[in-house]
Amino acid sequence: MFALSVFLLSLLVLRLAWLQFVRGPELRERALAVRLRDIPVEAKRGTIYDRTGRELAISIDVDSVYAIPSQVRDKTATSVLLADTLGLDKAFVMERLQSDQSFVWIKRKISSDQAAVLRAAGVAGVSLTQESKRVYPNNQLACHVLGFAGIDSQGLEGVEYQYDSVLRGVPGWISIEYDARGQEIPDAVHRYFAPTDGLSLVLTIDQTIQYICERELALAVANHGAKAGSILVMDPRNGEILAMANYPYYDPNQYGIYPSEFRRNGIVVDTYSPGSTFKPVVAAAALEEHVVSWNDTFLCEGSVLIGNRRIHCWETRGHEEQTLLQVLENSCNVGFMEIAARLGIAKFYQYVEAFGLTSRTGVDLPGEAKGLIIPENKAKPLDLAVMSFGQSLTVTPLQLVSALCAIANGGTLYQPHVAKELRTADGRVVERYSSEIETSVIAARTAAELNDALESVVEQGTGRRAFIDGYQLAGKTGTAQKIVDGAIAADQYVSSFIGFGPTRDAQVCALVILDEPTGDHYGGQIAGPVFRTIMQEIYRYLGIPVVTEGS
């Protein structure tokens, strides 16, 4: 009997020792966790600046109201006060206060006046905590690049989404110890885990250039009754995106009230038939492969028969005999069909790929699409002929501008990007971003020759309406018929103009697209003047010298 007692007692002692010394720390933590309640403390989201240091997105401190239902004494009176002050439904507030949860939000991110009223009232069980609210001070400006952040300060679109992990920071919390009745224990455990604020992001976007583009785009869409429009401006020397505008715009401060299609960044996520703006790529490939020379002549009789299909030039009367330069100036479809035929399917596809038109550019924006092209092994001479003037293939506006930048800068393809730097709150640079992919596509000499030809397109070709004396602009017009339900739509066009300047030292490359304009629909007629206006203002703003005769 004694031995049994000793044995049982020993077991008990061992069990106690086990609980005390082996599992003690863990059990202590678990017990504490039951008594502790965490109040979240949100980290302040990093600021987004444009390349000149002007704020595009900032975070401000605001109050949010929460309740600990077990601590609310008079729930009816409290619900009335909260509902009246915060403009909420009384039943909704009452339901929240009667919740079984230990912590409930009443309303987040309230105004300072509402916070002052609640602070003065000092209601038991209802408290205020500081949160961060995202504000876009320029409203719609650069909305498609910036995107927006949600109620929990989480990035949902644009760079807010793409760089969410660095902008967001690390949230903190306050742990407070409560007794069994749910009341705060005086002088008990209070742990404060400070949040770490997010880093600030400096974009390559220039607020002024962005503003010029958005203003002119809205005007052009209104003047031509277009359905939508886009303008993309890039620095050909390094792939930095200076402006990216898609019309219609939306205000990211109130993103919820706009239809989802307004928030679509078409420049990155949508593809379209580039039409004649694709021709510089074909010309570059042909010149690089020496299948054409500037002295060659091409005969355009208005159409050409390929297989059993007759394909027309936009000028149905024909351009007669032309040099290569004139083919470019006139944007002659027949001439380009001949050039593509000399190039051949394999080389054509090789250069389309080299210019990055079959793959994503890798831009640091979410949801990037890539162009569609008939697979090389299925391409026929007819497909090649049609693709030579930018039909039967699609690209994103971003892909096309990247490709033209490669021609403008002497042959190097850069990865486009919108992020320039990451900084701490005190301005210290943590990381710098630059183009990761830098590949040489064509020789500098080929690029220089083609640039001169594209300048001639603006001076005396189809791009005449983009001409400004002394600005040395090079460019190409484009008018593509839209494909609707698998067939070419008779009266739906995408009018565009792509160009850069100054020709010999390209600093700015821009693409203007007007979707489904009414009335005039040729790119040279309606997109060209928009290009001219924005380049004129960008030249002035950047202080690019203008060369005039005798100057």
Added chain:
Amino acid sequence: MLAPKYAPVQERVTVRPARRRRADAATRPVPRRASLPLSRRACVGMLALIALCSALVAYRHTALTQMGYQAEQLQADLAVLQRQNSELEVQVASLGSLARVEQLATTRLGMTRATNTVAIASLERSGGTVVAAGSTATLATAKPAVVAAANLEEQGGFIGRLWDLLRRLARNTVEAARSGD
């Protein structure tokens, strides 16, 4: 007349004999006050020390509590000021937006959009004769020092503007015919 419920309390007067202190003082030796034992004195000292320490602790505690309240109040004030600062930052950024600047420039300051080409004309006096020297430049290259810049489009007069209009119409017609692709 009703009798009083309680009988009045009778005053008790005690007559004590006068003390004969003077006589006692003359005959008796002055007694020496017995000093407190050491342990008792230590005890009293200890009590006094404890009382002093307690008072000090209580004082410090009160002071700390008061400072704690002050700190809390200051923190609350700081939070309010930070919020106000944030709101002002937003206002500054919004007021400096380019859309607003352009609107104010055109509506309140009477500014207009820059035109493309201006004529820069300067009058040079050469041997008593005024010679007009002209050149064209864009606004981007025009220097403020040569602000004798005059927009020819605005100075051309009626005939000049009519001629310019006709010229533009003709040019647009030609371009419209050429700009298809």
